Amino acid sequence: MPASIQKRPISPSWGEIAKKAQDHRDASIALLDPPLPEIAELPLNSTPVPKTILTAEEVAITEADPVGLVSQLASGTLTSVQVTEAFLRRAGLAQKLTNCVTELLPVASLERATYLDSYIKEHGKPIGPLHGLPISVKEHIGMKGLTLNAGFIAWHDRTADQNALILDILYAAGAVFYVRTTQPQTLMHLETSSNFYGETVNPFNRTLTSGGSSGGEGAIIGMRGSCLGIGTDIGGSIRSPAANNGVYGLRPTSYRLPLSGLSATMLGQEQIVPVIGPLSTSLGGVKLFMKTLIDAQPWLQEPSLLPFPWKTASQIPTDASGNKTLKIAVLYDDGVVRPHPPVLRALKTVAEKLARVQGVQVTEWKPYKHAEAWTIISSLYFCDGGKEESEAIEASGEPWRPLSKFIIKENENVKRHSVREVWDWTVKREEYRTEYARLWGDVDVILCPVGPGAAPPLNCARYWGYTAQWNLLDYPALIAPITKVDPEIDLADTSYKPRNPKDAYNHDLYSPEKYANAPVSLQLVGRRYEDEKVVEAMEYMMEKVGAPFTEFV
């Protein structure tokens, strides 16, 4: 191919495309009436700002529990227009402060809210269990007629022919879609950094990441610009942003919630199944989301899904007198990368409090070959050697973001496999899953870190082990906020001798000042398909130990 063709300039350039996307986003926010003020100086901690700008009613609505909101919407105490307007305004502020939005949908959402308000007036009852509730949506979840770029500039002109099935079901249940949120290039970062929008930052500390790949969702919910949002997770992409932003997030077991209508690379890959799931300001929001979707019997439309109901009866065992008993195994350290002091403090505090709860038995979980687990899962992520991602990046001339390069180009396990090699890795995956399942014994849930620290500085989220472990095993895993990094208490462990380069990298990242104020969250993991039990156990645990131990908003 002659050099003149090889190097011909792409028109429009990737930069022009990105500028257009940003302009579109800004124009969608400019539609708000009254307009939002510009924020001249962006503070380190963005979370107090909305309260200084919004009305008291807007603050009250946006900081309410989603379960309370649907109840008020159903009874008519609140209108959907009121609620949607409040969230639109706070979402707009969240964008200005953390860069988490790809577009607001004020016209469509207010039209929908108006319809729902008239519906309830006419019929005297809500249209469904989510009547009038605004829900935020990650960009790569198809919304009819809107972009579907999955973070690739080259895909900027792809649009959805129809809604993703999950949106159709939530819509039928009464949801209002009002904002779409950011994601990283490739969707395969534990941060949110793209050439469309740059980086989504952490609401609590803008030098830190909001996490990813559902980092737009994490930041907007952390900012209370949303109370319930939809993310996706193949290695930690719901849980890292939930944890980094002090909110709840569930990675359900695979094939429980509808995945059809998403844009991503590697479609058709089933060795490590991506999942869709909720991030929310409350556990009630997580449950409401799961139950609404599963009650709609999505398996009739998407036959890969499992026809399990969402169990509402208690899944926690009881003793002879009917008292709940719970055996919680605590994993402090996966044996590969030691968590930072604030994470270990959170784990120890919770474990100590749990040990004093009647009926709760706390044991320690010994990690079983977690380094090998990473080798298996990362050998199964990009079985074409990352060809599809490379092509999608390079087609527009956009540069590789550092964490795209890290996970694809600098990852020793990324190889172009033959079909036989994929089968061999699948056999190893299944052997590992079998070994792990047989270690469970009578443990109910595992309590563990979400990552090797709180939200790291930008472009430093390089260790996936604490979340990807459960994707490999396909276990349900739920995040809850526990505390924040306190530089007074969470001193660096200067005597620690790292075990390996990954451990050293993580150890060197930490200083109490850098991480100050970052949320510290924990993860609760259950056996495959025991999603309901994990949610119930987390609720029980949080109540019994009095967590979270601090306020986040």
Place this chain on the structure above:
Amino acid sequence: MPASIQKRPISPSWGEIAKKAQDHRDASIALLDPPLPEIAELPLNSTPVPKTILTAEEVAITEADPVGLVSQLASGTLTSVQVTEAFLRRAGLAQKLTNCVTELLPVASLERATYLDSYIKEHGKPIGPLHGLPISVKEHIGMKGLTLNAGFIAWHDRTADQNALILDILYAAGAVFYVRTTQPQTLMHLETSSNFYGETVNPFNRTLTSGGSSGGEGAIIGMRGSCLGIGTDIGGSIRSPAANNGVYGLRPTSYRLPLSGLSATMLGQEQIVPVIGPLSTSLGGVKLFMKTLIDAQPWLQEPSLLPFPWKTASQIPTDASGNKTLKIAVLYDDGVVRPHPPVLRALKTVAEKLARVQGVQVTEWKPYKHAEAWTIISSLYFCDGGKEESEAIEASGEPWRPLSKFIIKENENVKRHSVREVWDWTVKREEYRTEYARLWGDVDVILCPVGPGAAPPLNCARYWGYTAQWNLLDYPALIAPITKVDPEIDLADTSYKPRNPKDAYNHDLYSPEKYANAPVSLQLVGRRYEDEKVVEAMEYMMEKVGAPFTEFV
């Protein structure tokens, strides 16, 4: 590589290995005491022979329903030694008549039966729900210390380190393993033809096939040398032999029964999941098998399995008065290959009788792109281009059996795919599954042929569409015997104009005389995971229409 190395003679030769396997089998039968008579002239129809050789008690035991047997075993009316001896003898005869056995296990099984008899004496109760029941097992299901060759001569010296999980569970429930059965080279035929043993023939007509790949099971159960056996199915391998031999057989939905510990090619392949399931002389046997295995919670040992219970509550809808209602859609012809007259007669007869049953609604099921379905599934079967099968065949120098050549070498869809191509075919599979699921509407079950005819002449089972269709969709599919080919009634349709070469091949196969006396069976199919409903609906249907319409033993 020099020609001298390329062509060096293999020692022992494949023929010597096969001879050794046959000698081992014959020696295992020769252990029976009193010895079985030789059968000098093999009749066309083998089924009447056992009654002329066995004692009345042996006949009564081996022709009893497995549910009745476990009840008699549990109450002590029959001992396990009695029952095992009877089945060993009839299995030995089945071998002599149809060539369906790889080895009898008289020593181990009688030792086990003796133990179980002493157990019940000592404890006054059975050891489990299968106490003392003999179960037959297809060879490639690992049995500790025994061969595990999957039909490849080159694998003749592979043995199982441990029992397959399914055997461990059945054993714990009280089963007695007493015979292992034949399978074809590659396991990928709808017949049972290998270089170890030659062809397993049909008990009702030795010029016809027993079906396959679980054709050893089909023939032995058709001969009543077993009342309950274990087969596997990735394209029809439980259903073809069940149908050809006039017995029941269930292909359950994937991931309901434990698969670990099987020997086969393509291990780690998950695009089209093989399943394990029962063949039995009764629907009660099928239910007993499913319930026993699922009640044991095999998902705790094999975490790919789904933690569904085996539902015992009725799954058939009822009307306002509580009467059962059933909407049965009849698929007469898949639009690709028209079934032979006896199959169409069986369908029409059953459909007409069903239409007269109160509460049953009979409609016609229009096939939806069944030719495309075959393209998809056969593109996903051998994604390495059949490399593993070719190597396993050629390593010993054994010749390709005609149907191995047909399905791998002469199959236009067998290609060496890249990983991306596998993903693309998987997307097509999922799209097709989605389209099909959305066509179901309020249909409860589909009644359809099991194949394009009754058991065909040897080496002629070249059309997989009627069974592989449901593997592609992963729907539960159950076989029941309905009638037999009657040359007086089932005249050839000489006016029929075939639509395509496959249709012509099948049409030309038929003549009433060739197929005389072959069992004609039908298949009932349900939505994914509705295994219990399919079994219940079949039971209901058979009772209401008074099927089977003839005796098979």
